[in-house]
Every structure is written in structure tokens, then in C-alpha cells.
């Protein structure tokens with residue numbers, strides 16, 4: 001390295017996430033903004049380029065790049081940011097290594113071998129686009145627009161997604177961030193408080209933080225982590241319900257080692273106790289809620305004792321938690337969750353979290369759930385047309401979505417996969433994958449392969465050769481987030497107690513794109529021209545899209561650059577309760593669809609004899625599989641050891657560091673092995689691995705075959721009945737050591 005710092009030291013100073021340093025040391029107590037390393041490293045000749053917006057994950061922190069002779073040397077948080085400040089996490093810092101990763105896709109490629117066993121031939125952009133245009137066209141001509149399915153994710157996938165949804169007219173669009181992530185959280189809150197909740201809790205100013213499965217610290221989003229740490233520094237009590245001793249559980253005042261899948265029973269018992277003992281916020285309930293009587297009737301059965309048995313935790317601890325919440329209400333922050341697709345009973349858990357917040361009056365108050373008011377900008381994209389499908393987060397969708405009345409926007413993944421594989425009720429024959437890796441992020445990956453096999457045409461736009469790219473007929477390379485214009489990041493200052501401020505920033509390239517990579521607007525427009533939609537093209541190029549969006553706030557790229565990449569303006573009071581705000585403790589619309597109108601616990605299947613439940617979560621220094629080939633991050637966490645309870649390990653004769661493989665209850669074996677982590681920090685009935693490892697694509701020369709792929713073992717679906725989202729945690733495994741399958745003791 002050119003700097004006079006070793007790589008390891010560099011990562012440590014820079015990283016919020018590196019497990020070796022306590023977060024509180026990185027973040028200063030007053031501002032939460034760590035001192036910029038800008039002054040201490042790099043040489044004076046380095047040029048600072050503003051306008052960077054990270055996309056190593058989807059939190060999108062604001063950055064600057066230090067560029068020397070046209071080469072990016074280092075990324076830092078933008079000192080002007082009132083959100084992430086000068087802090088980036090380990091992954092954000094390591095973006096440099098994605099940029100220059102030699103394995104990255106460089107040219108358009110055509111697969112002249114088989115899907116899944118590709119032989120790549122470099123072709124020209126014209127050839128590639130002609131083929132995409134004509135193949136997609138012929139699908140539309142033969143089968144109609146719904147014959148195309150789209151799996152998008154990330155900032156570069158929005159424009160093409162809108163093209164296929166709005167101009168072409170297919171509703172078969174399934175975003176990973178909805179159907180495998182937060183869609184069910186959003187619709188459960190919409191069905192309760194008319195709004196998607198975000199992660200909008202006022203943590204810095206709260207008295208009690210309540211996390212149900214949120215593992216902040218391993219789940220790393222910089223400004224969110226800053227809020228969390230500030231809350232703890234300000235003396236907030238922390239309650240964490242998690243079957244595992246997560247990074248958050250390690251900081252908790254109360255760790256609830258709950259049996260997986262039973263969280264709704266737990267929340268209902270807390271609420272029932274509060275109601276029965278008159279410990280809820282009567283005034284708030286009177287003024288702002290609806291359906292209290294039906295609600296309190298419906299949850300009556302959930303005594304502390306009943307829940308204690310169901311959740312396998314002490315009744316006294318449930319009471320302790322309930323009292324801690326009630327004694328500090330309304331200044332309590334109940335985290336709405338983020339990755340909420342767990343066990344297929346997730347809509348009801350979301351409803352329970354939202355109702356608990358309601359009966360304790362913790363909406364729009366200091367330390368409670370508060371939605372900061374962001375600047376308004378016009379969305380510049382393909383015009384919406386009437387194709388008979390909905391575009392918004394609106395839970396009363398019509399037609400085929402009646403199956404899942406509280407589904408997020410788009411079509412549930414399973415409906416698309418079933419339709420594509422069976423050809424019923426209609427054929428789906430082309431597939432567009434853009435910034436999603438469904439072979440490692442959608443349960444039952446073999447079914448995904450069946451979908452690809454059933455296609456006439458598969459195109460994929462990506463930056464790395466991840467698993468899904470091996471299934472494309474045409475593979476197109478995009479510039480990374482460091483080489484392109486696109487995303488507008490807007491928001492408010494991270495601490496609501498500070499003066500209300502808003503910001504607007506736009507992603508601008510830190511270095512120009514290399515090789516033959518082309519951005520989303522170029523690719524989409526060229527395909528649109530070839531599919532007869534030229535007249536609808538909304539912008540000529542990506543820069544125009546950014547300019548037009550900024551213009552709606554009287555800004556321009558030039559002005560943003562002059563303002564160091566971030567425009568800051570006065571904000572609005574986030575605590576003001578909207579006129580139509582209402583917490584629907586009982587929701588008649590839900591009851592009308594045949595689902596429970598009051599939050600209800602739906603039990604999940606128990607472990608089959610001899611199996612442990614497979615749990616998974618975030619690796620603090622990786623983002624899913626997308627960062628596995630990043631050499632800095634790989635070196636920090638090269639594989640994902642499986643957490644095994646110490647007593648179970650003793651019974652099985654397993655030692656720390658033993659090599660093991662997995663077999664699940666449907667007979668699927670892991671393709672790779674990992675090592676054992678023996679710990680008292682996990683329940684006996686489950687094992688845990690970090691998600692995103694074990695890539696099968698050998699073209700990722702660092703990341704391939706590192707660790708075990710959790711998704712490959714997630715072969716049983718658990719579809720949430722209200723939302724159609726994919727639960728993933730009703731899968732059960734045994735460990736294999738030296739070829740011997742070990743039964744997990746009951």
C-alpha cells in the first residue's frame with residue numbers, strides 16, 4: 001500500500017464494523033462523528049473527489065474519494081455529511097477493492113455453452129443489445145408482457161425495473177428487498193399505522209431500546225449504528241430477544257433467549273399483561289387507536305405462563321421486560337426490524353410490534369418511533385401506464401394478488417416461479433436479472449434453476465461473476481457505484497434532538513468507468529429502442545436523469561459539487577402527529593380477507609427428531625454474497641463457522657475448529673464445509689451461520705467455495721399467508737463430521 005499504514009491497521013482505524021474494536025471508541029460522544037482521517041493519511045497531492053455514495057450495502061453512506069493520478073486510493077465518509085459523517089464501515093472502506101477487482105465483469109458476454117455451465121464469448125455491445133432486444137420482443141409477441149419476469153435489486157435496477165413494469169407492462173417483478181427482506185414488515189405496518197416504518201426510531205433519545213431479532217453491530221448501517229451507540233451512551237436500557245448471543249445481545253441489559261419462531265406469542269403476552277394490569281397508555285389508545293376491545297379480547301389467552309412455555313423463557317422475565325417498557329413509556333424505541341421474512345408467520349409479528357408501540361403511546365414522541373421528514377424530489381423515470389397492476393405500497397391490490405392481500409409492490413417470488421416452471425396459468429419465457437443473486441438469496445435455489453431452465457432467454461446485468469451470472473445467455477457488465485451517476489440520497493440529520501436539517505446528495509462518479517462497462521440508462525434505453533418503446537424514453541442518459549431529479553429541488557450537479565456533494569437545508573418538525581394517523585389494533589380489512597384482524601400467533605413447525613433449526617444472519621464485514629470476492633473483507637472473515645451450543649457439542653464430541661458439513665431434513669447436503677464454533681451463546685435447538693458464503697462460481701477466484709452457503713440448505717418454503725413473502729427459518733440440519741451424520745440431541 002502506498003500509505004504508511006499497514007492494511008490491517010488501515011481497516012481497523014477505518015472500520016465501524018471490525019469486531020475487534022468497540023463501536024463506542026470510534027464514535028465521539030458529542031456528535032457521533034469520528035474525526036476525519038483525511039488530515040493524517042494520504043499525501044497532499046491527492047485530489048478529493050466529492051459526490052460518492054456507497055453501495056457496498058443499501059444504506060448508501062455519503063463519501064469522498066482520495067484520487068491520485070486518476071486512481072482511487074481511499075474512500076472516506078464525506079465530512080459534510082449530517083448522516084454517516086466521516087464514518088464508513090469496513091465494507092464501505094473496502095469499496096476500493098471492488099473497483100479494482102480483476103475478476104469483475106468487463107465486456108458483454110454471450111454464453112455459447114449451457115445455462116449453469118457457461119462458455120463465455122466476448123461480443124460487442126451492439127450484438128448483445130440486438131440479441132436482448134429481439135429475444136425479449138419475441139417473448140412479448142408470443143406470450144404478452146407478463147411473459148417476462150424481472151428480478152431486480154439496488155439503485156441501478158430501478159430504471160430498468162420501471163421500464164419493464166411501466167412501458168413493457170409486466171407485473172412479474174420481484175425485488176429481493178421486498179419478498180426476501182422487508183416487504184412484510186412494511187405491509188404489516190401499513191396495515192397498522194398506514195406507513196412503512198423504516199428503521200425510524202429515535203434511538204439517541206430513548207430510555208429503552210427493544211430489539212426483536214435485530215442484531216445491530218453485525219447488521220451494520222453506519223448512521224443507524226451511530227444512533228444506537230449514542231442511545232446506549234445516553235443511558236438507554238437495551239432488551240434483545242434473540243436465540244443467539246448476538247453482538248447486540250452482548251450489550252443488552254436483558255437478553256431474551258427466545259425459541260425461534262415464537263416471537264409473536266411473546267409480544268402478545270407482553271401486551272396482554274400491560275392491558276390486564278392497566279399499564280398501557282390509555283390516553284393515547286383513546287385518541288389514536290381503533291379496535292381496542294376486539295384486540296384485547298383476542299390476545300386474552302396469552303398469559304405470561306402460556307407464553308413462557310411456548311417461547312421457552314421464564315415468565316418472570318416476560319413481566320420484567322413488559323414493566324421496563326411500561327415504566328419508561330412513551331420514550332421507548334421498539335425496532336420494527338428490517339430483514340423480516342423469518343418463519344412465514346411474519347406479518348402477524350410485524351402487526352404485534354406496531355400494536356405494542358401503539359398501546360405504549362410510542363409514536364411521534366421523543367425516543368419513540370419518529371419518521372424524519374426528508375426533502376421532496378420528483379421521481380424521474382418511465383411514465384406509469386395502466387396495465388392493470390398497482391405500483392405502490394398499497395395493501396389492497398386486486399387481481400391475482402388477492403391471494404396475498406398484504407403483499408408489497410411487485411409479485412411474490414413463488415407466484416412467478418410456479419407460473420414460470422409450470423406454464424400455468426400462462427407462460428413466462430424470458431427472465432431479466434439485474435443486481436440480484438437469486439441463487440443465493442431466494443430459498444430453494446434448485447427451484448430457481450428450474451425457472452432458468454424453463455426460459456427461452458435469460459439476461460443478467462451485474463458487476464461480478466456471482467452464482468446467478470452463470471445462468472445467463474447474455475451477461476452485461478455495469479460500472480460499479482464508484483464509476484457512475486445515479487442514486488439520489490436524501491434524508492435528515494442522524495440525531496433528531498439536533499436542529500432539524502435535511503440533505504440532498506447525488507451519486508457522482510469518483511473515477512470514470514473502465515473497460516466496456518455501461519450504465520443502466522444506456523442499457524435500458526438501447527433495449528427499449530429495440531422493443532419499440534423509443535417514444536417513451538424519459539431521459540437520454542444517466543446524467544440527465546440526475547440533473548432532472550435535482551432540478552425538482554432547484555439544484556444541479558454543478559451546484560452540488562460546489563457544495564461538496566451535499567446540499568443541506570432547514571428541516572421540518574418530525575414529531576408532529578399527522579391528522580389521519582391511527583393505530584389499527586384491530587383491522588377490519590384484514591379480517592375481511594379471512595386473516596386475523598388482531599395480531600395473532602401462528603405456530604411454526606417444530607424440529608424433526610435429530611435436527612437443529614438453521615439460523616443465519618449478517619456477517620459484519622460482508623454484504624450477502626456480493627462482497628465475498630473482496631480481498632480485504634475476505635481476509636477479515638474468510639469463512640462462516642457454524643455456532644453450536646457447547647453442551648450439544650460435548651454430546652456430539654465436536655471441538656472448536658472441527659471441520660463439518662451439513663445435511664438438511666430434505667436430504668440436501670452442503671457443497672462445502674466449514675468449521676465449528678463451540679459456544680454457550682446459542683440455544684441447543686438451533687445452529688447459526690453467517691449468510692452469503694459458499695459461492696459456486698469459480699470465476700470469483702477469492703470468494704468461491706469459501707464457507708457454506710446457507711441458502712442452499714434453505715429448501716423448505718414458509719410463505720407468509722398475508723404478504724406472500726418468503727420465510728426462511730423453518731429449515732433443519734444435521735452436521736456431518738468425517739463422513740458421519742451426527743444426530744442433534746433433543
Ligand SMILES: Nc1nc2c(c(=O)[nH]1)N[C@H]1C(S)=C(S)[C@@H](COP(=O)(O)OP(=O)(O)OC[C@H]3O[C@@H](n4cnc5c(=O)[nH]c(N)nc54)[C@H](O)[C@@H]3O)O[C@H]1N2
Nearest residue numbers: 153176180181339435436437441461462466624625626691
Ligand atoms: N439465505 C438467506 N437469504 C437471504 C437473506 C439471508 O439472510 N439469508 N437476506 C435477504 C435480504 S435481507 C436481502 S435484502 C436479499 C438481498 O438479495 P440480493 O439483492 O440478491 O443480494 P446481493 O448479494 O446483494 O446480490 C446482488 C447481486 O448484485 C450484484 N451487484 C452488486 N453491485 C451491483 C451493481 O452496481 N450493479 C449490478 N447490476 N449488480 C450489482 C452482485 O454482484 C450480486 O450478484 O437477500 C435475502 N435473502
Ligand SMILES: Nc1nc2c(c(=O)[nH]1)N[C@H]1C(S)=C(S)[C@@H](COP(=O)(O)OP(=O)(O)OC[C@H]3O[C@@H](n4cnc5c(=O)[nH]c(N)nc54)[C@H](O)[C@@H]3O)O[C@H]1N2
Nearest residue numbers: 213214215219220241244260261338339617620622623624
Ligand atoms: N454487515 C452487514 N450489515 C447489513 C447487511 C449485510 O449484508 N451485511 N444487510 C443489510 C440488510 S439488507 C438487512 S435487511 C439487515 C438485516 O439485519 P437484521 O434485520 O438485524 O437481521 P436478520 O438477518 O433478520 O436477523 C438475524 C438475527 O436474528 C436472530 N434470529 C433468528 N431467528 C430468530 C427468531 O425466531 N426470533 C428472534 N427474536 N431472533 C431470531 C439471529 O440469531 C440473528 O441474530 O442488515 C443490513 N445490514
Ligand code: SF4
Nearest residue numbers: 054057060061089092
Ligand atoms: S453501511 Fe457501510 S457498506 Fe453500507 S453504505 Fe454505509 S459504508 Fe457502505
Ligand SMILES: [Mo]
Nearest residue numbers: 177181182339
Ligand atoms: Mo435486506
